Amino acid sequence: MKILDVDQIRQLDQYTILNEPIAPIQLMERASQAFTNWFTARFDSKTAVKVFCGLGNNGGDGLAIARLLIQAEYNVDVFVVRYAPRESDDFAHNHRRLKLLTAPVYIENPGDIPTLRHSDVVIDAILGSGISRPAEGIVRSVIEAINRAPATVVSVDIASGLHANSATEPGEITICPDYTITFEMPKLAMLLPGNAKSVGEWHVVDIGLHQRFIDQSPTPYYYTTRDEARLLLRRRERFSNKGTFGHALLLVGSYGKVGAGVLAARACLRSGVGLLTVQVPRCGYGILQTAVPEVICRPDVHERLLTGPSEVEGPALADYAAVGIGPGIGKAPETARFLREVLTNCRKPAVVDADALNLLAAQRDLMGLLPENSILTPHPKEFERLTQRWQNDYDKLEILRDFAQRKQVIVVLKGAHTAIALPNGDVHFNSTGNPGMSTGGTGDVLTGVLTALLAQGYDPVEAAVLGVFAHGHAGDLAAEQRGETGLIASDVTDSLRWSW
Numbered sequence: 001m002k003i004l005d006v007d008q009i010r011q012l013d014q015y016t017i018l019n020e021p022i023a024p025i026q027l028m029e030r031a032s033q034a035f036t037n038w039f040t041a042r043f044d045s046k047t048a049v050k051v052f053c054g055l056g057n058n059g060g061d062g063l064a065i066a067r068l069l070i071q072a073e074y075n076v077d078v079f080v081v082r083y084a085p086r087e088s089d090d091f092a093h094n095h096r097r098l099k100l101l102t103a104p105v106y107i108e109n110p111g112d113i114p115t116l117r118h119s120d121v122v123i124d125a126i127l128g129s130g131i132s133r134p135a136e137g138i139v140r141s142v143i144e145a146i147n148r149a150p151a152t153v154v155s156v157d158i159a160s161g162l163h164a165n166s167a168t169e170p171g172e173i174t175i176c177p178d179y180t181i182t183f184e185m186p187k188l189a190m191l192l193p194g195n196a197k198s199v200g201e202w203h204v205v206d207i208g209l210h211q212r213f214i215d216q217s218p219t220p221y222y223y224t225t226r227d228e229a230r231l232l233l234r235r236r237e238r239f240s241n242k243g244t245f246g247h248a249l250l251l252v253g254s255y256g257k258v259g260a261g262v263l264a265a266r267a268c269l270r271s272g273v274g275l276l277t278v279q280v281p282r283c284g285y286g287i288l289q290t291a292v293p294e295v296i297c298r299p300d301v302h303e304r305l306l307t308g309p310s311e312v313e314g315p316a317l318a319d320y321a322a323v324g325i326g327p328g329i330g331k332a333p334e335t336a337r338f339l340r341e342v343l344t345n346c347r348k349p350a351v352v353d354a355d356a357l358n359l360l361a362a363q364r365d366l367m368g369l370l371p372e373n374s375i376l377t378p379h380p381k382e383f384e385r386l387t388q389r390w391q392n393d394y395d396k397l398e399i400l401r402d403f404a405q406r407k408q409v410i411v412v413l414k415g416a417h418t419a420i421a422l423p424n425g426d427v428h429f430n431s432t433g434n435p436g437m438s439t440g441g442t443g444d445v446l447t448g449v450l451t452a453l454l455a456q457g458y459d460p461v462e463a464a465v466l467g468v469f470a471h472g473h474a475g476d477l478a479a480e481q482r483g484e485t486g487l488i489a490s491d492v493t494d495s496l497r498w499s500w
């Protein structure tokens with residue numbers, strides 16, 4: 001799904017009005033109905049609803065929502081924050097309609113702000129995507145009062161005060177909602193960690209904006225939906241054999257961190273690889289053979305480190321269908337030398353994770369050896385080591401896109417809504433995963449998943465988008481079973497389904 005910016009959404013709005021065609025006020029009605037459908041499924045009609053409206057179209061939505069809820073027999077109070085003498089045409093239209101049902105309360109001074117109780121549900125329709133300056137004066141006072149109150153808060157389209165696709169400057173204030181119900185598509189701001197408090201749990205409701213305009217609109221930002229991820233999945237053919245699905249090599253582990261290798265190996269097997277060889281330091285031999293009997297184990301000649309040579313013969317590096325390197329390998333100079341050898345010789349896109357990334361950061365010339373379209377999977381700290389410190393999430397996104405383009409690699413920047421930057425500058429945000437996955441080893445699992453997909457011949461971009469989705473989906477299934485708190489990395493592997 002594309003993520004468009006505010007100007008594009010405004011044009012999309014106009015395009016829909018002209019080409020569907022639909023009257024602007026009807027489009028507002030459709031958006032308000034879509035919000036109301038979500039709201040009534042979530043909160044019952046005994047709920048005390050307090051709708052706060054601004055004077056633009058977001059406020060117009062709020063007034064229409066208030067009317068729809070009154071008609072559905074909810075107990076609704078409406079407050080209009082009168083911060084300016086102007087109001088939008090569609091606000092005015094809905095204002096006239098609402099006044100036939102109820103009398104809104106006008107807030108001009110802080111003394112007009114009502115007291116909010118724990119049992120109240122606030123609908124925040126003060127400012128939407130049209131915000132053009134920081135919230136000040138009475139708008140700020142209302143936002144502060146709502147944030148202080150113990151009530152549940154649901155924002156219409158976007159939290160008041162939050163910019164849809166640019167940074168919130170220090171000192172700016174936003175509503176901190178429990179939920180955001182946004183129209184048609186997520187806004188970039190909703191996918192960025194720094195905005196978590198200004199977004200809450202968010203849901204998209206479809207309001208039928210014109211698909212042709214969306215298709216034609218250029219954007220570097222995408223959000224992977226379940227259907228899109230499903231389309232990437234390949235079926236296993238009936239007349240297949242293990243050779244059909246590739247022979248992968250994982251280079252993993254060091255003394256004390258052989259477990260990282262076990263996690264990656266198990267996940268690789270659970271992701272459909274045909275055959276898997278795992279090279280671990282000699283100390284990991286017994287551990288790996290016992291924990292994962294399905295793998296071919298190649299013990300390194302070194303007892304505690306990965307250094308390269310092994311007494312067990314195997315295919316040349318370039319003959320493996322895919323190579324994954326990093327989980328648990330440590331940063332010893334011998335391992336750094338081996339990494340250099342691997343990157344020089346493997347000639348196919350590789351999966352590079354964890355300490356392999358830290359070694360790249362320490363010896364930056366290694367980056368020049370990365371095979372084109374390799375998949376790098378840093379968490380934010382590792383990414384910072386590879387690049388530089390950033391000012392805010394938007395700055396970080398630019399650094400991410402620039403890095404992927406300059407190095408011609410795929411960067412999977414992990415976290416909630418993992419951002420996958422492609423060599424063409426596009427960024428795909430993931431839609432699966434949960435905070436239960438913030439626990440040691442889940443990243444190692446991802447390395448196994450991605451290596452398996454490359455070995456099966458998935459194009460690296462597809463492998464990255466699909467693998468990250470499947471990994472997060474497995475995390476979500478695991479969380480359903482165990483809850484988020486009790487989730488461990490092995491549960492993610494055990495929950496890999498490859499259907500959704």
Ligand SMILES: NC(=O)C1=CN([C@@H]2O[C@H](COP(=O)(O)OP(=O)(O)OC[C@H]3O[C@@H](n4cnc5c(N)ncnc54)[C@H](OP(=O)(O)O)[C@@H]3O)[C@@H](O)[C@H]2O)[C@@H](O)CC1
Nearest residue numbers: 013028031056057058127128129130131132133134135157
């Ligand atoms: N696009 C869609 O698909 C659909 C969109 N819809 C809805 O429309 C919303 C966007 O509406 P919108 O453009 O009228 O913007 P909105 O935020 O309501 O208000 C702008 C007004 O506030 C003012 N203002 C700005 N900043 C301010 C501040 N800090 N403090 C005080 N005032 C401030 C600004 O003033 P100005 O900049 O002109 O001086 C202007 O007067 C969108 O979020 C969605 O809810 C649906 O109805 C239908 C489908």
Ligand SMILES: Nc1ncnc2c1ncn2[C@@H]1O[C@H](COP(=O)(O)OP(=O)(O)O)[C@@H](O)[C@H]1O
Nearest residue numbers: 379415416433434435437438440441442443444
């Ligand atoms: N809050 C979260 N929401 C969704 N996914 C998360 C969250 N926290 C972590 N994850 C996922 O869990 C994995 C953690 O990887 P990483 O930080 O490398 O862990 P480790 O190094 O311990 O293996 C990543 O795939 C990341 O996207």
Ligand SMILES: [K+]
Nearest residue numbers: 124127158160
């Ligand atoms: K709002």
